Amino acid sequence: MIRYWPALLVGRIARILIRLVRKGGGSALPGLILSKIAPGILYRVLGSFPKGLVIVTGSAGKSTTTKMLVNIVREHGVAVFTNPSTANILQGFYSTIIERANWSGKISGQVAILEMDEAHAEELSRKIAPLQVTVLNVMEDQLDRFVDPALVRADLALVAQRASGDVLLNADDQNTLLIANEVRGVQPRFFGVASKVLGAQGRGLQNAPTYLPDLPRPQTSSEVSRLDGVRAELSGAWGKTDFDLPSRGVHFALDAVAAFESARAFLGEGFDLQLATKALGEVPPVFARGEMVQVNGEDVEFILVQNPGSMQLNLDNLVGEPEQLLFAIGRDVHDPSWLWTVDYSNLKHVDVCTGFNAYEAALVLHYNDVPMGLVTDDLERAATAFFAMPKPKTGHKTVVFSADAMRRMRRALGFWSPEEVER
Amino acid sequence: MKTIFTLFPEMLNLNGDSANSFVLQKNFEWMGEQAQSVSVATESQLLELLRLVKSSETGIFVTIGHGSAAAMQALAAHDALIRDLLEAIIESKTPAIVVGSALKWANVNAGSKSDRRSEFVVATSSAEDWPSNALGYLNSDLELPPVSVESNVILTLLHGPFFAKNPSWVERVVRLMGAENSSSESKEVADGFVEEIWRLEANH
Numbered sequence: 001m002i003r004y005w006p007a008l009l010v011g012r013i014a015r016i017l018i019r020l021v022r023k024g025g026g027s028a029l030p031g032l033i034l035s036k037i038a039p040g041i042l043y044r045v046l047g048s049f050p051k052g053l054v055i056v057t058g059s060a061g062k063s064t065t066t067k068m069l070v071n072i073v074r075e076h077g078v079a080v081f082t083n084p085s086t087a088n089i090l091q092g093f094y095s096t097i098i099e100r101a102n103w104s105g106k107i108s109g110q111v112a113i114l115e116m117d118e119a120h121a122e123e124l125s126r127k128i129a130p131l132q133v134t135v136l137n138v139m140e141d142q143l144d145r146f147v148d149p150a151l152v153r154a155d156l157a158l159v160a161q162r163a164s165g166d167v168l169l170n171a172d173d174q175n176t177l178l179i180a181n182e183v184r185g186v187q188p189r190f191f192g193v194a195s196k197v198l199g200a201q202g203r204g205l206q207n208a209p210t211y212l213p214d215l216p217r218p219q220t221s222s223e224v225s226r227l228d229g230v231r232a233e234l235s236g237a238w239g240k241t242d243f244d245l246p247s248r249g250v251h252f253a254l255d256a257v258a259a260f261e262s263a264r265a266f267l268g269e270g271f272d273l274q275l276a277t278k279a280l281g282e283v284p285p286v287f288a289r290g291e292m293v294q295v296n297g298e299d300v301e302f303i304l305v306q307n308p309g310s311m312q313l314n315l316d317n318l319v320g321e322p323e324q325l326l327f328a329i330g331r332d333v334h335d336p337s338w339l340w341t342v343d344y345s346n347l348k349h350v351d352v353c354t355g356f357n358a359y360e361a362a363l364v365l366h367y368n369d370v371p372m373g374l375v376t377d378d379l380e381r382a383a384t385a386f387f388a389m390p391k392p393k394t395g396h397k398t399v400v401f402s403a404d405a406m407r408r409m410r411r412a413l414g415f416w417s418p419e420e421v422e423r
Numbered sequence: 424m425k426t427i428f429t430l431f432p433e434m435l436n437l438n439g440d441s442a443n444s445f446v447l448q449k450n451f452e453w454m455g456e457q458a459q460s461v462s463v464a465t466e467s468q469l470l471e472l473l474r475l476v477k478s479s480e481t482g483i484f485v486t487i488g489h490g491s492a493a494a495m496q497a498l499a500a501h502d503a504l505i506r507d508l509l510e511a512i513i514e515s516k517t518p519a520i521v522v523g524s525a526l527k528w529a530n531v532n533a534g535s536k537s538d539r540r541s542e543f544v545v546a547t548s549s550a551e552d553w554p555s556n557a558l559g560y561l562n563s564d565l566e567l568p569p570v571s572v573e574s575n576v577i578l579t580l581l582h583g584p585f586f587a588k589n590p591s592w593v594e595r596v597v598r599l600m601g602a603e604n605s606s607s608e609s610k611e612v613a614d615g616f617v618e619e620i621w622r623l624e625a626n627h
Contacts, residue, residue, distance in 0.1 A: 140491070143438060144541040144562055150492045211434065211497035334541065335560040337582040340439035359619035363587060366613055367442075367449055375616070377623070 004105035007038035011098040031095030041105050042090065043127050045097055049081065051111035053128055054266060055121055057159060058136030058170075059152065059208075060310050061255040062115035064246070065136060068259030068283050069266075070113050075279035076267055081109035089120045111266075118146070122155040125162045133160050134168040134262045136254070138175035138208050140341075141307035144334040149175065149208035157182040166265040168258065171223070172198060173207040177215040191261040192217070193224040193254055200227075201250045202316060203343075206309030222261040224253040234260055241273055243281035247290025249317040251310075256280055290314075292396070295387055295413055299396040304406055308341045314400065321348045323392035327365070328355035328379065330404030336360035344368040351389065354382030355405040379405060380412050387413075425451055425458040425600050428472055430487045430505065430525075431498060432462050438562065438582035440488025440522045446586040447484060450593050453607040469504050476511045482600050485512055489523025489582065502528065509576070518575040518599040520585060523563060529578055535566035543624040546570045546581065554591040558621055559583040575599055588621075590614055 011034040018029055034041065046053055056066045070082045083096050093114075100107045111131075116124065125133075138153050146152045157179045160167045167183050169176040171192035180188045198204060225240065226233035232253045233242040245252045260280065264271045285291040291302045305311040327350045329336065336357050344365060351373045353362045358377040365372055376382050386397070401409060427448055432441040444460045451458035463472050475483060487505075490498065498505075505528045512519050513530070521529050541562045546569035548555060557570045559581025570579040577592065579585055586593050590613070594604045 140437060144560070147539070147562065148437075148492045208491070209434075209493065211491075211493045335438070335562060335582065337439040337560055337584065340442035340445075340584055340587070341436060356623070359616045359623065363613060363616040363620065366609070366616060367446060367587065377619075 004038055004041045004044070004101075005103040007034055007041065008098060008101060008103060008105065010034070010037060011094075015098055028091060028095065030098050031091045031093070034094040034098055035091060041097060041101070042093055042124075044105055045101055045107055046093075046112055046114075046124070046128050048106055049109055049112045051078070052131030052165075054111060054113040054132045054134075054262070055125065055130045055159065055163075056113070056115045056134045056136070056258075056262070057118055057121040057156060058134075058176075059118065059139035059141045060206075060307065061136045061251060061258070062117075064252060064255040064283075065134065065258045065262070066113060066115040068256055068280055069134075069262050071279040071283050072259060072263040072276045073111070073113065073266060075275045076263075076270060076272065078111060078267075079109045081107050081112045083114050089117045090124065093124075116159075118152050118155050121159045125159045129162050129164050130159070131163065131165045132168070132262065132266055133163040133166075134258055135160055135170065135176050135179060136258055137170050137173045137205065139206055139307055139309040140208050140338070141309065142334075143338070152208075153178060160188075168262050168265060170254070170258070171217050171220045172205060172254075174210045174212065174215060175208060177218070178210065178212075180218070181215075188218075189261060189265055190218045190220045191222050191254075191257045192220045193250060193257070194226075197224050197227045197250065197253070203312060205251065205254065206312055222257050222264070224250075224257050227253050232256055236261075238264070239273065241277045243277050246283045246285040248319070249290070249313060251313050252290070293415070295397075298391050300387075301396055301398045302406070303398065303400045305400055305402055308338045311339075311342045315342065315344065315346045318346055318398070320395065322398040323395055324351050324386070324389055324397045325349065326352040326354065326382065326386045326397070326399045326401075327361060328353075328382070328399070328401040328405035328409065329357040329361040330379075330402045330406075330408065331356040332404035333357050333360075333402050336364075339364045344370055349373075352376075352382045352386045354379050355402065355408075357402075358382075379408050383409055383412050425456060425482045425484070425602065427458060427460050427484045427486065428463050429460060430463045430469075430485070431490070431494070432464070432488075434464075434494040434498060435488035435490040435525060437491045437494070438489050438523065438560075439584050440582060441486070442584040443486045443488070443520055443522075443586045444484075446584060447486075447593060447596065450586075450590075450597065450610065451602065453609045454597075454602070454605045455607075456602050466501065466504065469501060469508060473504070473508050473511055476508065476515050476517050479515045479517075483517060484596060484600055485517060485519040487519070487521045487525040487528070489525060495524050495527070513574040513576055516575045518596050520577040520579065522579055522582065522585065523565075526565070526567065526578060526580075529573070529576070531567060531573075531578055536564045537566045539564040544569055544581070545621075545625050546579075548572060553595055554589065557581060557585065557589045557592060558624060559585055559588060588617055590617055 550572035
């Protein structure tokens with residue numbers, strides 16, 4: 001039997017040393033080191049949960065859906081291991097192992113419920129067959145990595161095919177319906193959003209078009225039947241229930257119904273509607289997905305945008321006209337071309353435009369006639385200027401940022417504790 | 424009135440290339456020239472555009488962007504007509520831009536492939552009367568120069584959109600469309616951002 005403690009020791013020492021040098025840092029490099037010196041530990045850890053591995057994947061909504069699903073399953077008394085919302089790639093899993101595993105390379109829990117990046121889910125599921133897979137959607141996302149939505153769909157189809165138990169798919173994305181046609185041996189279960197709810201959304205769910213004749217919408221096991229602000233109603237043959245979403249927006253309602261149906265599949269006869277409703281109603285906003293935080297004693301809304309779809313949905317869901325808004329596009333946006341596919345008509349002004357791609361963002365906003373105040377790629381200077389602005393007369397300050405800009409800003413603001421990203 | 428035609432602006436916009444027409448139109452607006460964007464998304468509209476191009480209509484520009492594999496497959500029924508259109512565009516010296524997967528419709532060898540490159544590049548061009556370099560995001564495995572010019576057609580693998588990051592190319596197109604370039608406060612602001620982008624990306 002392979003002994004993993006020396007590798008874990010090296011990873012933990014690296015983590016301590018990095019954190020001494022850089023407050024708030026230190027999660028990526030130790031994971032990379034562990035993946036090089038003990039690659040097998042990941043498969044040993046993830047293969048050791050008695051109830052198996054549950055994967056939540058797709059282009060958008062993974063973090064929120066996973067958080068909701070974990071909450072529901074835990075509410076039913078099942079011990080769950082999950083990954084922090086910022087660690088959904090293989091390197092991130094290794095970092096989580098450094099933090100959580102015991103010296104023999106095991107993590108306690110009955111089931112692992114993990115959100116996984118589309119490409120990494122394909123790689124990981126080659127070695128460990130998941131018990132259950134939930135595929136949320138396929139969007140035009142990270143084209144510098146994924147090149148074409150058809151390639152993402154192909155990866156996700158492979159992940160779904162490898163599930164030994166249930167496959168949960170979005171009934172309102174033609175891509176996931178194509179994936180359903182490729183699943184063998186398991187009858188997929190579908191979740192979705194009722195047409196009257198979806199019809200009330202200007203731009204729908206922003207899924208990648210397939211340009212094929214539409215496949216008929218399958219019968220859903222659960223769907224969002226009503227949405228009024230943050231109040232969502234889910235219904236199915238099992239009955240109906242309603243609760244408050246952690247944030248407004250049809251995409252959060254989709255995440256909720258995906259989590260709900262995934263929990264019904266996983267828990268089987270042990271599923272309790274009241275417990276599930278309670279758990280969904282108690283989910284706080286996921287890290288920077290419409291999250292409200294306190295900075296210098298005032299409320300600030302953090303909104304993470306990761307691709308054209310999430311940018312569009314979040315801009316469309318801005319309430320009123322935010323009086324003070326910071327817009328930050330960081331280094332994670334390798335190819336900022338997609339910024340030009342978004343409709344900015346709901347963005348009336350930007351006080352501060354920043355991040356590594358500040359000038360890319362400023363250029364597209366300028367062309368779209370969005371008035372801007374300060375434009376700088378110095379994120380600390382931008383944050384200082386923005387948070388020095390007097391409290392808005394109405395509402396709260398709003399920060400719209402990409403993942404890299406989010407991490408840098410949180411660190412600049414002193415939100416560096418790794419526990420802040422825990423579920 | 425200048426007219427900017429965009430072929431299948433919804434479908435051939437995977438990397439935001441349809442914004443080339445938006446950028447061009449906005450530049451005309453900034454210099455006080457009237458310009459309109461026209462979508463070309465049906466066979467009859469393609470035929471009408473072909474007629475215009477063949478009649479050597481001045482003051483027009485055509486943009487054809489990069490599409491997803493699904494979009495290109497869906498447009499396969501129009502392949503022959505789009506090829507004819509591009510041939511006519513080249514022959515009539517109508518200014519145009521063709522990006523990424525759309526190059527398959529131009530008369531260039533887009534079949535050879537190499538390792539995929541996904542990065543910002545400053546590409547050089549030796550086309551006479553055109554700027555000597557261009558900045559953009561290259562995300563392709565096609566074995567083609569990132570930017571070249573045939574007749575008055577810009578053939579490029581660069582996204583960005585191309586015109587937003589390369590105002591000197593816009594100025595050349597404006598002249599080809601029969602207008603005079605002039606400065607404005609809005610253009611100066613845009614040029615300032617572009618300068619910063621070149622500083623960051625060209626040295627990245």
